[in-house]
Amino acid sequence: MNSKRFFDPQLLEKYNTNGPRYTSYPTALSFNESFYNDDLIKAVKTSPNTDLSLYIHIPFCHSLCYYCGCNKIVTRHPEKSDDYMFYLIGEITQRQKLFKKHVVRQIHLGGGTPSFLSKQQLSNLMAVLKNHFVLSQDVEIGIEIDPRNLTLDYIDHLANIGFNRLSIGVQDIDPQVQKAINRVQSTELIEQIVNQANKIGFRSVNLDLIYGLPHQTPDRFERTLDKVIQMGVQRISLFSYAHLPERFPAQRKLRDEWLPNAAQKLALMKLAIERFLDAGYMMIGMDHFAKPNDELALAQKRHQLHRNFQGYTTHANCDLLGFGVSAISNIGDCYSQNYKQLADYYQALNESDNAVHKGVKLNLDDQIRGFVISQLMCNFQVDKSQVENLYDINFDSYFQQSLRSLQPFVDDNLVEVDALQIKVKNKARLLIRNICMSFDGYIKNQHIHRYSTVI
Numbered sequence: 025m026n027s028k029r030f031f032d033p034q035l036l037e038k039y040n041t042n043g044p045r046y047t048s049y050p051t052a053l054s055f056n057e058s059f060y061n062d063d064l065i066k067a068v069k070t071s072p073n074t075d076l077s078l079y080i081h082i083p084f085c086h087s088l089c090y091y092c093g094c095n096k097i098v099t100r101h102p103e104k105s106d107d108y109m110f111y112l113i114g115e116i117t118q119r120q121k122l123f124k125k126h127v128v129r130q131i132h133l134g135g136g137t138p139s140f141l142s143k144q145q146l147s148n149l150m151a152v153l154k155n156h157f158v159l160s161q162d163v164e165i166g167i168e169i170d171p172r173n174l175t176l177d178y179i180d181h182l183a184n185i186g187f188n189r190l191s192i193g194v195q196d197i198d199p200q201v202q203k204a205i206n207r208v209q210s211t212e213l214i215e216q217i218v219n220q221a222n223k224i225g226f227r228s229v230n231l232d233l234i235y236g237l238p239h240q241t242p243d244r245f246e247r248t249l250d251k252v253i254q255m256g257v258q259r260i261s262l263f264s265y266a267h268l269p270e271r272f273p274a275q276r277k278l279r280d281e282w283l284p285n286a287a288q289k290l291a292l293m294k295l296a297i298e299r300f301l302d303a304g305y306m307m308i309g310m311d312h313f314a315k316p317n318d319e320l321a322l323a324q325k326r327h328q329l330h331r332n333f334q335g336y337t338t339h340a341n342c343d344l345l346g347f348g349v350s351a352i353s354n355i356g357d358c359y360s361q362n363y364k365q366l367a368d369y370y371q372a373l374n375e376s377d378n379a380v381h382k383g384v385k386l387n388l389d390d391q392i393r394g395f396v397i398s399q400l401m402c403n404f405q406v407d408k409s410q411v412e413n414l415y416d417i418n419f420d421s422y423f424q425q426s427l428r429s430l431q432p433f434v435d436d437n438l439v440e441v442d443a444l445q446i447k448v449k450n451k452a453r454l455l456i457r458n459i460c461m462s463f464d465g466y467i468k469n470q471h472i473h474r475y476s477t478v479i
């Protein structure tokens with residue numbers, strides 16, 4: 025892949041507005057409190073899917089990274105997680121009764137910091153999952169880890185209890201950047217963890233990077249990129265720092281004058297994309313990179329990529345079942361979300377054995393638009409006749425308004441629309457969230473400043 029194909033700085037700047045990341049459609053802003061546990065149970069019974077992906081949210085972190093926009097609880101008290109595990113395991117054992125005929129293809133522990141849990145807590149959790157669910161032979165079991173509080177034998181333990189995918193938060197290796205974001209960590213240890221994971225047979229290691237952080241300059245960021253490339257991991261995620269201090273108070277610690285401006289941020293992103301493509305990685309979707317033999321790269325080639333709350337995935341027709349505080353599920357034609365505050369999550373489980381707080385049941389229009397947005401986000405094209413056959417509509421008349429709002433992209437030669445398909449050009453790939461907004465039936469009534477800028 026040639027990185028030049030992804031860049032037209034003027035057009036990127038022109039369309040660099042706020043917009044959703046479309047890990048779901050409608051987005052979580054449309055979830056409402058008239059959605060109840062009974063709606064979720066009905067969705068399980070009517071969903072055609074029997075494959076399952078499990079997401080488990082571990083909210084605790086040892087310290088606060090100032091850039092963070094995740095749902096987390098910073099604490100110095102490891103014992104806090106004992107109560108949490110009690111409730112989490114209670115939620116799992118209640119919920120699993122509905123999924124006796126399902127096969128679990130994927131398990132992912134996200135956070136917060138899942139590696140906040142002790143080895144014993146993780147072993148217990150895995151034992152509960154293995155007892156209550158049928159796991160496929162080739163089940164993917166992944167975990168996000170924070171390299172600041174780990175020893176290598178923790179990685180061995182993960183492998184011993186079945187984990188085969190690792191995701192490590194690197195963000196940036198520069199000392200000044202790390203100090204500003206309050207995340208000082210050893211690059212040497214990260215390297216050791218990667219080597220150890222490879223040695224003991226983890227199927228895949230992913231490193232997370234962020235561009236747009238305080239004090240990042242092309243020279244400094246290049247050192248981070250060099251180091252990451254040298255580690256030779258299968259996957260890299262490259263996220264844009266979303267500075268939304270009005271929503272995330274810790275971000276107020278990051279002074280405006282420390283942050284790269286829009287043009288500098290664009291330069292950092294361009295540099296990263298160039299370096300990763302030169303190193304032989306394939307660009308997956310808008311913010312992931314994978315080695316050409318990685319399943320994500322192969323799925324992208326076959327136009328079989330999918331997207332859920334964990335990002336891009338190869339698992340089609342898989343319902344997503346979330347456990348833990350704030351966890352989101354996507355079962356059949358519903359999304360649901362657990363209570364976001366720990367006290368509410370505990371109280372709901374005490375009172376009713378479930379923690380569903382809100383959600384949305386998709387109507388037919390949501391399903392049609394959701395399908396089109398997912399095709400664009402994952403495969404950068406939409407086959408009109410596929411949508412017509414699936415939903416018994418005439419594409420051009422159903423999407424008259426959307427096609428009109430897509431016209432500026434067509435005029436700027438970023439998107440091609442003909443009688444058969446919509447095709448997003450490579451140079452518009454980084455604007456895909458913006459392009460999807462043309463098909464979003466809710467966006468006009470939302471305050472889009474609540475979303476991050478697309479770059």
Ligand code: SF4
Pocket residue numbers: 084085086087088089092093094096135136137170193
């Ligand atoms: S970035 Fe990760 S480790 Fe840091 S505060 Fe956020 S969730 Fe916790």
